[in-house]
Amino acid sequence: MARIKTGISPRLNQMLEELLEGIEDGLVPAWIFNDPELFELEQQKIFSRSWVYMAHESEIPQAGDYVLRYVANNPYIVVRGEDGVVRALLDMCRHRGMRVCRAELGNASHFRCPFHGWTYRNDGSLVGVPAEREAFGSGFDKAEWGLRSIPRLEVFDGMIFGNLDPQAPPLEEWLGEIRWYLELVTKRSPAGLEVLGPPQRWVVNTDWKLALETFLSDSYHTLMTHRSLIELGIAPKDAKYAMYGEQIHIPGKGHGSMVVGAPPGAKLPPFWGYPEEMMERSKASYPSREQFETAKETRILLVTLFPNFSFHNPIRKPDHKYQGTVPMLTFRVWHPLGPGRIEIFSWALVEKDAPDWFKEKTRHSYLRFFGSSGTFEQDDTEIWSHVAHNASSSQGRTLRLNYRMGLSLEPDPNWPGPGVAYGLNFTDANMRNFHRRYVEMLLS
Amino acid sequence: MDRTQALLNTLYQEAELLDEGQYRQWLGLLAEDICYRVPVRVTKERGPEGGVSGVMEGMYHLDEDYTSLEMRVARLETGFAWAEDPPSRLRHFVTNVRIGDPQPTPQGEESAVRSNLLVFRSRWDRPDYTLLAAERRDVWRYSPAGWRLARRTVILDSATLPTHNLAFFF
Numbered sequence: 001m002a003r004i005k006t007g008i009s010p011r012l013n014q015m016l017e018e019l020l021e022g023i024e025d026g027l028v029p030a031w032i033f034n035d036p037e038l039f040e041l042e043q044q045k046i047f048s049r050s051w052v053y054m055a056h057e058s059e060i061p062q063a064g065d066y067v068l069r070y071v072a073n074n075p076y077i078v079v080r081g082e083d084g085v086v087r088a089l090l091d092m093c094r095h096r097g098m099r100v101c102r103a104e105l106g107n108a109s110h111f112r113c114p115f116h117g118w119t120y121r122n123d124g125s126l127v128g129v130p131a132e133r134e135a136f137g138s139g140f141d142k143a144e145w146g147l148r149s150i151p152r153l154e155v156f157d158g159m160i161f162g163n164l165d166p167q168a169p170p171l172e173e174w175l176g177e178i179r180w181y182l183e184l185v186t187k188r189s190p191a192g193l194e195v196l197g198p199p200q201r202w203v204v205n206t207d208w209k210l211a212l213e214t215f216l217s218d219s220y221h222t223l224m225t226h227r228s229l230i231e232l233g234i235a236p237k238d239a240k241y242a243m244y245g246e247q248i249h250i251p252g253k254g255h256g257s258m259v260v261g262a263p264p265g266a267k268l269p270p271f272w273g274y275p276e277e278m279m280e281r282s283k284a285s286y287p288s289r290e291q292f293e294t295a296k297e298t299r300i301l302l303v304t305l306f307p308n309f310s311f312h313n314p315i316r317k318p319d320h321k322y323q324g325t326v327p328m329l330t331f332r333v334w335h336p337l338g339p340g341r342i343e344i345f346s347w348a349l350v351e352k353d354a355p356d357w358f359k360e361k362t363r364h365s366y367l368r369f370f371g372s373s374g375t376f377e378q379d380d381t382e383i384w385s386h387v388a389h390n391a392s393s394s395q396g397r398t399l400r401l402n403y404r405m406g407l408s409l410e411p412d413p414n415w416p417g418p419g420v421a422y423g424l425n426f427t428d429a430n431m432r433n434f435h436r437r438y439v440e441m442l443l444s
Numbered sequence: 445m446d447r448t449q450a451l452l453n454t455l456y457q458e459a460e461l462l463d464e465g466q467y468r469q470w471l472g473l474l475a476e477d478i479c480y481r482v483p484v485r486v487t488k489e490r491g492p493e494g495g496v497s498g499v500m501e502g503m504y505h506l507d508e509d510y511t512s513l514e515m516r517v518a519r520l521e522t523g524f525a526w527a528e529d530p531p532s533r534l535r536h537f538v539t540n541v542r543i544g545d546p547q548p549t550p551q552g553e554e555s556a557v558r559s560n561l562l563v564f565r566s567r568w569d570r571p572d573y574t575l576l577a578a579e580r581r582d583v584w585r586y587s588p589a590g591w592r593l594a595r596r597t598v599i600l601d602s603a604t605l606p607t608h609n610l611a612f613f614f
Contacts, residue, residue: 197503202605373610378527
């Protein structure tokens with residue numbers, strides 16, 4: 001009980017001790033997936049101090065372009081100013097608190113509050129106050145009443161992150177060695193990525209950590225959760241296909257990746273099945289030869305950033321009859337709404353300089369297998385919601401769940417990338433690493 | 445029975461097939477060149493001319509052709525499609541049907557049909573349910589075997605979907 005912190009109830013503190021003690025033994029108590037008090041602590045200790053993914057630069061390419069996004073429960077207008085600078089402005093009028101943005105996306109030079117008419121330029125500065133002299137006198141200084149910017153905002157290869165903590169470490173330090181794996185996607189083309197339209201948004205009665213764990217580490221679920229697609233010949237016939245890969249975590253950071261190649265004996269094209277011209281361009285754009293060589297052998301790549309961002313980049317095809325391969329890329333934010341409830345933001349992305357036919361087909365590869373109607377993801381959300389429901393029951397919450405897969409594995413000394421890598425993807429190593437970081441942040 | 449009445453009957457018959465999970469038979473009502481789309485809808489300001497707002501070009505919840513719809517149906521038949529197994533209790537309420545005048549096309553006579561849709565979804569033994577409202581903008585094509593759905597665009601009345609997946613059809 002040495003770690004007891006002020007401000008945390010004895011009940012919660014004891015529960016966190018239980019989580020902390022269990023991690024190295026591969027035991028995670030179910031209550032962490034649905035608990036109101038823990039939810040509040042997560043909001044305060046994790047989502048108010050972490051770099052949270054907000055938007056991609058390609059969503060707001062022109063001056064004045066904006067999208068509305070959330071960090072914890074705060075609405076932010078992520079907007080490109082006339083000066084080209086990307087900002088995130090709290091969508092709350094400084095006068096009396098009304099929201100000043102009335103759309104999820106668009107282009108605006110100014111945001112005018114519908115309550116009393118205070119008007120802000122798209123860099124957040126207050127420029128219009130109705131009857132300013134009569135109402136507030138001649139000493140009113142508009143410079144003091146601009147929209148509040150998010151405390152920190154940084155961009156990595158087009159990915160816009162925000163942080164509510166002014167004291168947070170720089171994004172680069174936060175990301176650490178996971179950059180190598182992010183770059184396998186962000187630097188695949190010298191032109192970078194672009195979104196294919198706005199995100200799908202939908203709610204699921206589950207916990208953000210359950211969704212995240214699946215993308216971070218759970219290659220083991222594919223054989224049963226996604227068996228329907230194996231039956232149809234859409235996923236590889238070898239139900240253990242996701243096992244043949246490398247699982248990598250970044251100690252101390254909570255981030256992780258899964259890099260899956262071709263199952264033994266399976267003839268799959270190199271480089272996710274991307275068109276050859278795209279693979280050629282990547283030779284020059286990848287920062288290192290090791291990244292290019294790794295990309296060449298990759299068929300499925302997932303990267304998850306602590307706390308709630310994932311991307312998934314698998315070889316696919318638009319339907320079961322399509323000849324050839326059209327891989328897809330989706331970005332995710334697992335946004336917590338309340339205990340046992342999340343909103344999923346799901347984007348499809350593609351290389352900016354990909355051929356037009358490919359952009360059309362990759363959208364289909366995405367929509368038919370992932371996202372709100374995806375035939376893989378439908379079954380994930382169904383299952384996640386039941387786990388979270390069970391985690392709220394008085395008996396269920398006391399169960400310690402099994403995170404022991406791969407506990408005895410030794411790291412792979414030959415893996416060319418950074419982080420701690422295991423040569424077998426059937427392991428919960430990334431989840432254990434995530435939970436270590438998770439408890440550490442909750443208790444600090 | 446005139447063709448308009450037959451078309452109305454077909455809409456109700458389709459709803460029955462979707463309610464009862466008779467998806468293989470539902471496929472029989474679709475034209476082989478069907479374009480079936482559910483665009484993402486977002487909150488937008490009112491445009492100067494009013495009208496339906498925030499229907500996005502380029503991103504969808506569903507963007508299907510006959511092959512992909514057949515794939516989704518085949519998946520539901522595997523016995524491992526957990527999202528709909530056990531199946532949801534679904535009810536499709538089809539109202540405000542507006543049938544356009546038939547137009548000759550190279551593929552046959554086609555009618556534009558707009559209808560309002562309310563889908564009720566209840567799962568497992570819980571008393572809660574989800575409701576999704578939408579307008580369907582269809583094109584139905586007449587064939588000697590009956591009316592076939594050639595195009596459907598579903599204008600959802602939700603920006604953020606209140607249900608955990610779209611494992612069913614509109």
